[in-house]
Amino acid sequence: MNRFYFSRVSQLIMLFVLLIIGLGFTAKKADADQVYTAATTSNLEVNIKELELMLHPLTNAELKIEAAAWQGQLQQVARQLSQSEILAHRLEVKEAAEAEKKAAEAEKKAAEAEKKAAEADEEVAEAGEEVAEADKEVAEADKEVAEADKGIAEAVKKATEAGLDQKIKSEKAKSFKDELLEEIAAMKLAQAAVAKRMEVVLSELEKKGGDTKELRLYTDAFSGIEIDVSNTESAWLALEAWVTSDEGGLSMLVSIVKFVVAMIFVILLANLTGKIADRFTKISNVSSLLKSFIKVFARRIVLFIGFIASVSILGINIGPVLALIGAAGLVIGLALQNTLGNFASGILILLYRPFDMGDVVEVDGFTGTVNSMTLLSTSIKTFDNKFIVIPNNSVWNAAITNVTGSKTRRVDMVFGIGYDDDFTTAQKIIQTVLDDHPKVLNEPKPIVRMNELGDSSVNIICRPWTKTEDYWDVYWDVMEAVKYEFDTQGVTFPFPQQDVHLFPAK
Missing domain, CATH: 3.30.70.100 (Alpha-Beta Plaits)
Incomplete structure (x- = not known):
C-alpha cells in the first residue's frame, strides 16, 4: 500500500514539474513573440521632427533595431540606384559604340568617294579621246540616264523610309534614356532622404550610449547627392530634381529665408542691447572708454550668440564646431600670448581708469591726446598731429603721466x-x-x-x-x-x- 501511495505521489510531483516547465516555456515563447520590431520605417518620407519624437522614448536596444531597419532601407534604395546607374552606363557605352561605328562608316564612304573621284578623273582623260564615239552613244546615254533617274527616285524613297524608321527608333531610345535619368535623379533624392533620417536615428542612439561608428560610416557614404559633371544631361536632371524637391532646394530656400529673418532679428536685438547699455552707462559713473567698450561688447556678444543659434536653422550641427573651438583654446592661447597679454592689460586699464578719452597723457615716451582705445591697443594723437598706436601691454607696464588728470x-x-x-x-x-x-x-x-x-x-x-x-x-x-x-x-x-x-x- 505504501508503495502504491509513494508511486502516486511521485507521479503527481512529475506532473507538477512538467506543468511548471511547460508554463515557463510558454512564457518565454510569449516573450519571444513580443520582440520589438522597427516602427519608423513604414513611411520613408516621415517628417524629421515627427521621427525625432517617435525615437525619443525608445531604449538603446530598440534604437539599434530601428537603425538596422533604416540601414536595410538605405541599402535597398542604394542597390536599386546602382542597378539603374549600371543600365544608364551601358546605354552610354552603347551610344558611344554606335557613334564610333557611324564615324567609321562615314570615313569609309569618304574614302570610297575619293576613290571614285580619282577614277572619274581618269575616265575624263579617256573621254577626251573618245568624244566622237560618245556623240554616237548620247542617245543611248539619255535613255540610261532616264532609267537611272527612276532608280534614284526609288532609292531616295527607300532611304527616306529607312531614315524615318531609324529616327523613330532613336527617339524611342532617347525617351527611354530620359526616363531612366529622371528615375536615377529621383532615386538619388530618395537615397539622400533615407540617409538623413538614418542620421537622426544614429544621433538619438548616440545620446543613449550606443556605438554608431560603423553605421555612421555607412550612412556618410550615401549622404548628399553626387552629380556626375561629365554627363551634362544627367547632372542637369539631378540638379533640377534636387532644386524642386521638398527636401532639397525648396527646403534649403526655406531655411535660408528663416536664417535671414533670424539674423535681421538678431541685428535689431543687438542694436537695442547696445542702446540699453549706452543708456545704462550714461547714468553710471564710468569712463568714456568703459562706456564705449560696454556698448560695443554688448552688441557683439548678442550678434555672436545669435549667429551661432541661427546657423542651426541651415541644418549645420554646431556641436562639433563648439567642441573644436574649446579643444583649440589651449593652442590659440599659446600662439597668442602677447595678444592675450594686451587683452588683459586693456581690461585692467578699463577697470582702474588711469586716463580717459581726450586726456593728455605721457605713455611709453609718447605725449599726446588719447584718441581711442580697444582691448588690444591705445591710440594717441600727438600735438603735431601724429597718430600713434601703443599696445596695451606697453601702456600698462610703463609709467603713465596724465597731464589733464586734475582740474x-x-x-x-x-x-x-x-x-x-x-x-x-x-x-x-x-x-x-x-x-x-x-x-x-x-x-x-x-x-x-x-x-x-x-x-x-x-x-x-x-x-x-x-x-x-x-x-x-x-x-x-x-x-x-x-x-x-x-x-x-x-x-x-x-x-x-x-x-x-x-x-x-x-
Missing part, C-alpha cells in the same frame, strides 16, 4: 635778472602781471620767490595756478608780459658770462 595745474616758470638789477622791482613786476591776468587763480596763491643765485643771473621762480585747459595760455601770456615790463622798467636779462683773469708771466 587745475601749476605753471612753473623761471626768470633770470642781472646781479646789478633790483630784485624787489623785478618781483613786483612779476606779481603785478599775475594779478592782472584773468586766468590765474587766486587759490592756491601764486608764488614769486628768489630761487637761485646762478652763474650769470639771479633766478626768480614764478608758479601761478590755473585751470588745466588754460595752462598754455597762462604760460605764454605771462612770459610775454614779464618780458615787456622788464624791458620797459630797465630790468635786464643777463647773458651767460664768464670772468677770465689773466696773470702775466714772470
Whole structure:
C-alpha cells in the first residue's frame, strides 16, 4: 500500500514539474513573440521632427533595431540606384559604340568617294579621246540616264523610309534614356532622404550610449547627392530634381529665408542691447572708454550668440564646431600670448581708469591726446598731429603721466635778472602781471620767490595756478608780459658770462 501511495505521489510531483516547465516555456515563447520590431520605417518620407519624437522614448536596444531597419532601407534604395546607374552606363557605352561605328562608316564612304573621284578623273582623260564615239552613244546615254533617274527616285524613297524608321527608333531610345535619368535623379533624392533620417536615428542612439561608428560610416557614404559633371544631361536632371524637391532646394530656400529673418532679428536685438547699455552707462559713473567698450561688447556678444543659434536653422550641427573651438583654446592661447597679454592689460586699464578719452597723457615716451582705445591697443594723437598706436601691454607696464588728470595745474616758470638789477622791482613786476591776468587763480596763491643765485643771473621762480585747459595760455601770456615790463622798467636779462683773469708771466 505504501508503495502504491509513494508511486502516486511521485507521479503527481512529475506532473507538477512538467506543468511548471511547460508554463515557463510558454512564457518565454510569449516573450519571444513580443520582440520589438522597427516602427519608423513604414513611411520613408516621415517628417524629421515627427521621427525625432517617435525615437525619443525608445531604449538603446530598440534604437539599434530601428537603425538596422533604416540601414536595410538605405541599402535597398542604394542597390536599386546602382542597378539603374549600371543600365544608364551601358546605354552610354552603347551610344558611344554606335557613334564610333557611324564615324567609321562615314570615313569609309569618304574614302570610297575619293576613290571614285580619282577614277572619274581618269575616265575624263579617256573621254577626251573618245568624244566622237560618245556623240554616237548620247542617245543611248539619255535613255540610261532616264532609267537611272527612276532608280534614284526609288532609292531616295527607300532611304527616306529607312531614315524615318531609324529616327523613330532613336527617339524611342532617347525617351527611354530620359526616363531612366529622371528615375536615377529621383532615386538619388530618395537615397539622400533615407540617409538623413538614418542620421537622426544614429544621433538619438548616440545620446543613449550606443556605438554608431560603423553605421555612421555607412550612412556618410550615401549622404548628399553626387552629380556626375561629365554627363551634362544627367547632372542637369539631378540638379533640377534636387532644386524642386521638398527636401532639397525648396527646403534649403526655406531655411535660408528663416536664417535671414533670424539674423535681421538678431541685428535689431543687438542694436537695442547696445542702446540699453549706452543708456545704462550714461547714468553710471564710468569712463568714456568703459562706456564705449560696454556698448560695443554688448552688441557683439548678442550678434555672436545669435549667429551661432541661427546657423542651426541651415541644418549645420554646431556641436562639433563648439567642441573644436574649446579643444583649440589651449593652442590659440599659446600662439597668442602677447595678444592675450594686451587683452588683459586693456581690461585692467578699463577697470582702474588711469586716463580717459581726450586726456593728455605721457605713455611709453609718447605725449599726446588719447584718441581711442580697444582691448588690444591705445591710440594717441600727438600735438603735431601724429597718430600713434601703443599696445596695451606697453601702456600698462610703463609709467603713465596724465597731464589733464586734475582740474587745475601749476605753471612753473623761471626768470633770470642781472646781479646789478633790483630784485624787489623785478618781483613786483612779476606779481603785478599775475594779478592782472584773468586766468590765474587766486587759490592756491601764486608764488614769486628768489630761487637761485646762478652763474650769470639771479633766478626768480614764478608758479601761478590755473585751470588745466588754460595752462598754455597762462604760460605764454605771462612770459610775454614779464618780458615787456622788464624791458620797459630797465630790468635786464643777463647773458651767460664768464670772468677770465689773466696773470702775466714772470
